[in-house]
Amino acid sequence: MKKRKAFIIAFILPCVLSLLIMYLYPIVRTVIMSFFGIESVTSDISEWSFNGIDNYIKLFESPTFQRAMTNMLLIWLVGGIIVLAFALLFAVILTSGIRFKKFFRAAIYLPNIISAVALATMWIQYIYNQDYGMLNQILEALGLEGKRWLGTDMKFWSMLVAFSFGAVGYYMLIFISGIERIPEDLYEAATIDGANKIQQFGSLTLPLLRGIFKTNITFWSVNCITFFLWSKMFSPISTETSTIVPVVYLYDIVFGTQGNAQRDAGAGAAVGVTLAVFVAIIYFVMNKLLKDDDLEF
Amino acid sequence: MKKKVLSVLLAAVMAMSLAACGSSGGGNSTDGSDDSSTGGGQYDGVELTYWSMWSNTEPQGKVLQEAVNAWMEETGANVTIEWKGRDIKNILASALESEEQIDLFEDGYERITSTYVKYVADLTAMAEEAGYADQSFAVFNDWATEQAGFLPCITEQPQVGGVFYNQDIFDDAGVDAPATWTEFLEVCQTLKDAGYAPMALDSTYAPFFFGYHLARYIGQDATSELAKSGGWSSNPLVAQAAQDMIDFVKAGYLVDGAPDEYPASQNKMALGDPQAAMVVCANYVTSEVNKTAGEELNWGLFNYPSVEGAADGVDQTAAYTGCNSIAITNYSENQQAAFDLALFITSGEYDQQMADTAGQIPADPSNTAPASQTGTVEALNAAQSSLVWNMGLNANADLTSSIQEVVVQLYEGQFATGEDFAAALDALY
Numbered sequence: 031m032k033k034r035k036a037f038i039i040a041f042i043l044p045c046v047l048s049l050l051i052m053y054l055y056p057i058v059r060t061v062i063m064s065f066f067g068i069e070s071v072t073s074d075i076s077e078w079s080f081n082g083i084d085n086y087i088k089l090f091e092s093p094t095f096q097r098a099m100t101n102m103l104l105i106w107l108v109g110g111i112i113v114l115a116f117a118l119l120f121a122v123i124l125t126s127g128i129r130f131k132k133f134f135r136a137a138i139y140l141p142n143i144i145s146a147v148a149l150a151t152m153w154i155q156y157i158y159n160q161d162y163g164m165l166n167q168i169l170e171a172l173g174l175e176g177k178r179w180l181g182t183d184m185k186f187w188s189m190l191v192a193f194s195f196g197a198v199g200y201y202m203l204i205f206i207s208g209i210e211r212i213p214e215d216l217y218e219a220a221t222i223d224g225a226n227k228i229q230q231f232g233s234l235t236l237p238l239l240r241g242i243f244k245t246n247i248t249f250w251s252v253n254c255i256t257f258f259l260w261s262k263m264f265s266p267i268s269t270e271t272s273t274i275v276p277v278v279y280l281y282d283i284v285f286g287t288q289g290n291a292q293r294d295a296g297a298g299a300a301v302g303v304t305l306a307v308f309v310a311i312i313y314f315v316m317n318k319l320l321k322d323d324d325l326e327f
Numbered sequence: 328m329k330k331k332v333l334s335v336l337l338a339a340v341m342a343m344s345l346a347a348c349g350s351s352g353g354g355n356s357t358d359g360s361d362d363s364s365t366g367g368g369q370y371d372g373v374e375l376t377y378w379s380m381w382s383n384t385e386p387q388g389k390v391l392q393e394a395v396n397a398w399m400e401e402t403g404a405n406v407t408i409e410w411k412g413r414d415i416k417n418i419l420a421s422a423l424e425s426e427e428q429i430d431l432f433e434d435g436y437e438r439i440t441s442t443y444v445k446y447v448a449d450l451t452a453m454a455e456e457a458g459y460a461d462q463s464f465a466v467f468n469d470w471a472t473e474q475a476g477f478l479p480c481i482t483e484q485p486q487v488g489g490v491f492y493n494q495d496i497f498d499d500a501g502v503d504a505p506a507t508w509t510e511f512l513e514v515c516q517t518l519k520d521a522g523y524a525p526m527a528l529d530s531t532y533a534p535f536f537f538g539y540h541l542a543r544y545i546g547q548d549a550t551s552e553l554a555k556s557g558g559w560s561s562n563p564l565v566a567q568a569a570q571d572m573i574d575f576v577k578a579g580y581l582v583d584g585a586p587d588e589y590p591a592s593q594n595k596m597a598l599g600d601p602q603a604a605m606v607v608c609a610n611y612v613t614s615e616v617n618k619t620a621g622e623e624l625n626w627g628l629f630n631y632p633s634v635e636g637a638a639d640g641v642d643q644t645a646a647y648t649g650c651n652s653i654a655i656t657n658y659s660e661n662q663q664a665a666f667d668l669a670l671f672i673t674s675g676e677y678d679q680q681m682a683d684t685a686g687q688i689p690a691d692p693s694n695t696a697p698a699s700q701t702g703t704v705e706a707l708n709a710a711q712s713s714l715v716w717n718m719g720l721n722a723n724a725d726l727t728s729s730i731q732e733v734v735v736q737l738y739e740g741q742f743a744t745g746e747d748f749a750a751a752l753d754a755l756y
Contacts, residue, residue: 095725160584180530267531268728270735271728283725285416286442294724
């Protein structure tokens with residue numbers, strides 16, 4: 031038995047050590063850093079100065095950080111409704127026995143296998159461009175005036191639509207896997223009882239997808255909180271307020287920007303901790319609101 | 328038994344994979360060891376590590392590699408170039424703090440004189456001995472020395488800002504480069520009447536354009552102070568500068584669609600219908616537009632026009648200057664060799680090659696600027712005082728993007744008066 035314990039320890043130790051060094055240490059260090067005034071991420075501890083909760087106060091008083099949080103929440107809420115609604119709609123249609131199901135499934139998922147950089151470039155250059163972009167060409171063909179899709183008032187929404195377009199397929203696949211898990215005989219029984227397709231969707235499909243909804247909303251939330259690339263693509267040279275999100279704000283204050291080399295790793299750590307708290311809140315709220323399936327099928 | 332053998336084999340494979348991962352090191356690097364000379368060179372046996380902000384597929388990277396190879400051949404030293412790309416700014420500070428093996432590195436001189444200044448060598452004595460002042464632009468050396476307290480870097484790729492224009496369009500419209508804002512507006516009207524769009528503007532460069540204009544009225548220091556603390560409405564010259572821009576936009580001097588998404592508007596200098604005649608930017612805009620056009624435009628440059636009614640003591644000839652530079656770490660054991668290499672790259676044959684290949688200003692004033700950089704060397708030589716990027720509008724790190732948005736809105740025509748613009752800026756504080 032003793033020998034066996036030694037074996038277990040020998041096998042577990044590398045994994046535990048790796049977790050402690052590579053996962054727990056950075057987390058603990060980041061949390062501690064968020065209470066200090068630190069210029070560089072790797073500054074020696076002797077150069078840190080204790081700030082208490084000043085970093086957090088400074089963050090929440092910053093109009094740029096407030097805007098970044100507002101943008102993130104809008105992406106989460108508005109984008110979430112659009113993406114999950116379309117994903118569910120497509121999932122239901124594709125599992126209803128339509129022809130060319132595999133083709134449509136692949137086509138809707140396709141944006142997920144294209145690099146987000148290429149996808150964003152396509153939207154910016156070929157769809158939103160004022161002179162030869164698709165949207166303004168369509169408006170002009172209809173005799174309407176073209177819009178400045180990437181102007182300060184429209185840029186956020188343009189980015190959100192482009193991002194949502196690429197995200198639908200991923201969540202659709204998760205919904206499809208959930209719908210296909212529901213036994214066919216439940217639908218047959220419902221049909222015999224006289225339920226039409228809409229009633230079946232409302233009374234059978236939706237309740238039985240509760241667990242899948244929880245998964246999708248959690249994934250979507252994490253995706254929104256770590257939103258970075260699309261924001262960078264829509265403001266490629268200097269960060270713009272219309273597209274700023276907390277991770278971009280963090281990046282700018284930790285590494286400095288063009289024309290301003292100031293850095294504040296302590297405030298950056300505070301942004302990281304704030305975002306982690308958001309993830310935890312969303313996780314607990316989701317667990318409270320959407321309990322795990324108590325139905326077995 | 329079989330299982331034991333299999334376990335041993337798997338363990339061996341795993342150990343080898345880990346070892347392989349560990350030995351890959353910097354990854355994207357070029358080691359010059361195979362090219363080292365036959366011996367007897369000045370720096371035989373000296374090993375240098377060079378962190379570059381370029382990639383080895385870019386024109387700058389290719390010329391740099393050629394220069395380093397030639398220097399190794401000449402001196403017998405061995406130089407390893409680590410191609411870090413533009414994200415070098417994200418990793419350099421940590422690498423310097425931990426005294427990673429770096430002898431030379433490249434980055435913008437603003438960061439070298441602030442972020443990395445604790446880790447760079449004082450080059451003053453070596454520069455004096457080598458007569459570096461004669462091989463470089465004083466404007467960069469003076470600024471860097473003023474910021475750092477010593478000469479911290481060697482200029483590699485100079486930049487200068489101003490109004491870059493298409494000389495052919497100016498000739499066609501019969502106008503000359505203006506010197507004052509009033510003359511500038513007359514030029515714009517003449518260009519418009521001749522069927523051209525006077526000015527291209529991408530939103531990313533809107534603060535550069537307005538920053539220039541505001542700095543002409545109140546100076547860069549006052550702009551920085553306003554950016555940091557607010558109070559824009561309390562200075563009537565801010566509203567005056569904004570009003571000038573409102574009138575400029577209303578007069579229809581911006582090309583259709585401006586302020587546009589980079590680089591759509593500047594590309595209209597090559598492809599626009601009507602073609603745009605001017606752009607306020609730094610000198611690299613000419614190479615970018617040439618690349619889009621697929622041919623060389625006939626470029627010219629004039630300093631940003633002076634304005635009337637400016638605050639006392641504001642230098643009306645100040646120009647944006649900036650540069651990528653080479654710095655040497657203060658913990659390098661081969662600082663003299665590193666300095667000689669930096670000088671070899673930034674002067675003479677390879678500096679000329681860098682300027683010609685990458686379409687940029689030579690670091691050595693005795694070299695010749697390529698056609699796309701016409702007027703830039705003269706502008707640098709004439710620059711009495713330097714302006715930083717966006718002329719102080721970026722001084723508040725937290726509000727930079729918010730200020731930029733308000734400035735872009737100015738060019739979008741969202742403010743009726745200059746006072747509205749100043750009030751919108753004050754609302755950010």
